[in-house]
Amino acid sequence: MNSIRRSLLVFIVGGCALVLIAAGSTVQAVAGSVLRRQLDASLTAQAKSLAALVVFETADPEDPADADDEPGLVFDYKGSLTYEALGVLMRIRDEEGEVLAASPEWPRELEHPVGGIEPEDGASVRSEVIPGIGPARVVTLAAYATSEPDEEAGETTGRPTDDVVLVEVAGSTANVDRAVGAVLGALLAGGALAGAGMSVTVWLGVRRALQPLERLRRGLDAIAEADDRIREPAANYPVELRPVIGAVEQLLARLRAAMERERRFTDAAAHELRTPIAELRMIADVAERWPEQERLQRGMAEVGAVADEMETLLESLLAVARGEMHRAGGPDEGVEPVQLLSAVRAALRGRTEGLKERDIACEAAGDERAQWTARRGAALAIVRNLIDNACEYTPPGGTVRISARVEGDRHILEIANGPVDLSNEDTERMFEPFWRAEQARSDRSHSGLGLAIVTSLAHALKLKVSARVDPDRTLSIRVASGER
């Protein structure tokens, strides 16, 4: 299950557990290393002490007891060399490998070559497993044997000789391992306690931190049609949630605007469709109740005219719907360059007389290069609807000016007509279906869908539509390619 609470718990507790494990491992490794180094240092010191006990003994010519003795290296220690007595195992050999002294438990298999180690090399340490004592550290070092002190000369210690001895000392690591184990146990116990405490703390903290989300959910649940705002002010929420609340408020505002547009559309559509139906119904009812020949004939003619108008309305609605379909990602085929001035001239064909009769001045001019790369039918429908709209709603004596031009990458068609009784506020709604400056329908030759078709097709063709009303009461509608 995708849960913020669970994710936070897993990440925080898991992350802390990993940190604890890493810290514990480091402590354990460092403690083990330090203890081993201490053990090694202790063994080395012991080895040096043992080496100091090796002396080069010479025979005293005045002492008959030494008459038979050969001069040589002697380990001058009379005590026990057992593991129990020393706490370590030891062995001392001379340069030829002859053992001068050794613990009785020193294992035979623990051999180390004699050559190659010089007193200047210092001690070397290695790990071994020794029967009887288990894992152990073995220190090997070479040292110069000393001579017997010349008591007559007042020496208390002998002088170093050229004879080298190899001292080996092996000490058990059991104590070190026990100490490291104790540290690990303490770390595990502490880590487990810390983990449990952290889990509880994090769970409580996450629960508290997520409370505003629950409040927000309740606020959103409480949004009703009549009260479509989040009642609690955004300032009452944590800063992390305020952008979310702002986004939700904006979404609600867009939804309100869309619903208002939808309501206006359905109201207008109902009006546009109910009135012709009412006409048909009334014509039929009257003819049925008073079926006189003349009334029947007149009624049939009217029914035909209503059917034509409804067909036109249906075609217009379908044109809007098709535009919306293309806008929503329909096929983008049949695209070709459509020369704007040619399209304008085609749309004006047959309108000249009507405009003259109404004393409307109409001029179309501009750049012949101006063109839209678009589906021809849709582009022509845009031009035709704009020109129909301008010609139809320009009062007698007014003007219609059509211009096509190229500005950089933009190819622009602009249609200006006036004077009109419109404001710039009207331009925000004039592209909605069924919008009319005069909401009454005294003349149903126009469906009120012309500009809705324009905007729908323009969006489908990625053309930008804008409109403005100038102070001289001229309405200018501009359709441009290459603009976003």
Added chain:
Amino acid sequence: MRLLIVEDSRRLRESLADGLRSAGYAVDTVADGKQGLIHARTTNYDLIILDIMLPELDGLALLRQFRAAQGRAPVLILSARDRVEHRVEGLRSGADDYLIKPFALEELLARVEALCRRSKGVTSNTVRIGDVELDLAARRFKAGGREVDLPPREYAVLEYLFVNAGRAVSRAELEEHVYASDKQVWSNAVDSAIAAIRRKLAHAGVNNLIETKRGYGYMVAGVPAGMQAQESS
């Protein structure tokens, strides 16, 4: 009864007028709100049928101005606006009834009859004075138990006198309520209709139902059964 239709849709306006005229009403028609208000203020209509979305002056604005000027004629709104708030707004603006487009002619006629009847204080479809009985719904007239066939115009004259029984009605008022403004009314049209009605009543054995008020007009005496006493208008 004389009605005013204020409707911008030409076909609906004409077919409505055709139907209502065929049903015996005198009907005037206008296509915009401004003209509608002028007609409503200057003519004493028995009923105004009013669309809402009108050019020049919105139907609701027309209605408010008419009521503010003490216009008393009942108003029936015909509109495609079908939501509850629209109907409430229409009725609160001063309308007496609200009918949503499209509608059946029968329903419209029934509502028109009911509104006209109510405005005249008639509580029943049948109005009787002595042996004479008028069925306002069926638009039939009986005298001495026998049905008397009256053409629509004569029926309209008699109906108007009946619903105004006990009050002298001038010739001008009769003309105003029985004949539409677009029809040419002969100067003796009302007198001729009264004479024709009297002949038919006499043939049915009913005399002296309609009194002549010399130099003024006519009157049906007495308050008929099926009517509330009403103040003079």
